[in-house]
Amino acid sequence: MPNDDIEIKTICADLESSKFCLLSSNHDDEQALSEDSGGIIKLPKIKIFGTGGTIASKGASSSHTAGYHVDLTIQQLLESIPDISGICEIDYEQLCNVDSKEIDERSLLKIYTGVSTALQTCDGIVITHGTDTLSETTFFIESSIDSGDVPIVFVGSMRPSTSVSADGPMNLYQAICIAASKQSRGRGVLVSLNDQISAGYYITKTNANSLDSFNVRQGYLGNFFNNEVHYYWPPAKPEVCHKFKLRILPNDCPDATSMQPRFPTVHILYGHQSLSPELIKLVAQQCAGLVIATMGAGSLPSAVNDVILELSIPVIYSKRSMDGMVPKANLPRPHTGSNSKPNIIASGFLNPEKSRILLQLCLFERFALSEIKNVFGRAYGG
Numbered sequence: 001m002p003n004d005d006i007e008i009k010t011i012c013a014d015l016e017s018s019k020f021c022l023l024s025s026n027h028d029d030e031q032a033l034s035e036d037s038g039g040i041i042k043l044p045k046i047k048i049f050g051t052g053g054t055i056a057s058k059g060a061s062s063s064h065t066a067g068y069h070v071d072l073t074i075q076q077l078l079e080s081i082p083d084i085s086g087i088c089e090i091d092y093e094q095l096c097n098v099d100s101k102e103i104d105e106r107s108l109l110k111i112y113t114g115v116s117t118a119l120q121t122c123d124g125i126v127i128t129h130g131t132d133t134l135s136e137t138t139f140f141i142e143s144s145i146d147s148g149d150v151p152i153v154f155v156g157s158m159r160p161s162t163s164v165s166a167d168g169p170m171n172l173y174q175a176i177c178i179a180a181s182k183q184s185r186g187r188g189v190l191v192s193l194n195d196q197i198s199a200g201y202y203i204t205k206t207n208a209n210s211l212d213s214f215n216v217r218q219g220y221l222g223n224f225f226n227n228e229v230h231y232y233w234p235p236a237k238p239e240v241c242h243k244f245k246l247r248i249l250p251n252d253c254p255d256a257t258s259m260q261p262r263f264p265t266v267h268i269l270y271g272h273q274s275l276s277p278e279l280i281k282l283v284a285q286q287c288a289g290l291v292i293a294t295m296g297a298g299s300l301p302s303a304v305n306d307v308i309l310e311l312s313i314p315v316i317y318s319k320r321s322m323d324g325m326v327p328k329a330n331l332p333r334p335h336t337g338s339n340s341k342p343n344i345i346a347s348g349f350l351n352p353e354k355s356r357i358l359l360q361l362c363l364f365e366r367f368a369l370s371e372i373k374n375v376f377g378r379a380y381g382g
């Protein structure tokens with residue numbers, strides 16, 4: 001029986017070398033609407049998690065865009081957006097309600113658990129989050145969860161809910177539409193902000209104040225305008241992302257009843273002229289791994305390199321510069337005759353905060369140094 005819903009088009013008139021593409025005749029399915037056998041429209045199920053941030057904040061007056069505090073629940077936030085009852089079915093949950101500077105491993109694991117559970121039953125997930133550390137959470141979730149086709153859309157705002165022209169309600173509305181759109185399937189972790197759709201793995205906050213606060217050198221994935229989702233590219237996930245399985249064992253949890261693991265401590269130090277080798281020694285005693293925002297593409301004073309080469313912990317050389325990369329070729333090597341193991345790893349294009357999370361995940365999984373190098377090697381470091 002021919003299927004009338006499918007239109008077969010010949011791209012090339014020459015039948016010998018022709019290619020066929022299958023096009024569904026129903027092209028205007030902006031939302032993931034589908035009919036069951038009884039002809040009843042089934043709306044996509046979207047789970048919305050609230051975690052706080054400026055999007056959930058109130059300021060002293062409508063002209064204040066600083067000095068505000070988190071004060072709105074996810075339910076109150078949802079009351080501020082246009083009607084979405086024709087777009088999707090929603091269910092919401094407050095995971096925490098904090099400025100994103102307070103997001104720690106506990107909150108990350110709450111988000112991880114919430115997302116993993118919701119993936120069993122939902123067609124899309126939306127997470128409200130402060131923008132300051134949003135890129136760390138999106139990087140963590142993309143690195144630890146394989147969401148298959150289900151999009152996970154993070155959203156925040158730059159102005160508090162009380163300000164004139166608050167951007168939160170529109171950003172949240174757009175995030176829900178993006179999560180409900182069939183076009184978002186198979187795209188992993190996304191970020192919706194200021195009408196732009198970006199990959200959660202690559203995003204970086206580059207402006208501390210403006211509405212156009214995120215910048216992605218790898219390019220935006222799409223844009224939302226006037227109720228329409230437009231993607232520039234077909235579905236894709238970050239090629240270089242290492243997926244961790246996060247096997248949480250009782251031994252990893254200080255409190256066995258809560259099964260809340262403790263991630264290994266990794267600190268970040270900022271490179272600068274006259275960086276003290278003594279500071280490196282002091283900090284290295286307090287952590288399982290270290291990340292350094294080096295100058296240029298891996299430069300640190302020779303005295304600092306010498307101290308680092310003597311450490312027994314892995315040290316990631318990342319960069320202060322927003323763009324560019326730290327290649328392996330720029331790493332200092334142990335002096336001839338020295339016994340020190342090459343414990344220094346290049347971050348590739350990963351910035352210090354993403355390198356920190358990646359190293360934590362590697363150490364949590366008890367990876368050997370060579371495996372850690374391979375993981376960073378995917379991001380063109382190692």
Ligand SMILES: NC(=O)C[C@H](N)C(=O)O
Nearest residue numbers: 053054099100130131132
């Ligand atoms: N725009 C914001 O969301 C900034 C806020 N301090 C936060 O990260 O929670």
